[in-house]
Amino acid sequence: MQVATEFPNSSTLMNLNKSKVLALLDVPQAERETFLEENKVNEMTTREYQQIIS
Numbered sequence: 001m002q003v004a005t006e007f008p009n010s011s012t013l014m015n016l017n018k019s020k021v022l023a024l025l026d027v028p029q030a031e032r033e034t035f036l037e038e039n040k041v042n043e044m045t046t047r048e049y050q051q052i053i054s
Contacts, residue, residue, distance in 0.1 A: 015042040023050050 003021055006029065007013055013021050020041060027035050041049055 017046065019046045020049050023053055026053050 002025065003013075006025060007021070013024075016024070023046070024032060024035075039049075039052060044052075
């Protein structure tokens with residue numbers, strides 16, 4: 001439910017697996033779009049992705 005509320009534009013999440021979508025909730029909402037544009041998230045492993053977010 002939180003994912004639907006936080007990401008009303010589902011096309012942003014189409015290429016991300018469930019773990020990456022949930023980890024993206026840890027990125028401040030104002031920074032998410034920039035974060036996704038600056039990082040090749042769909043090419044990273046979930047572990048690499050989580051390390052960048054931390």
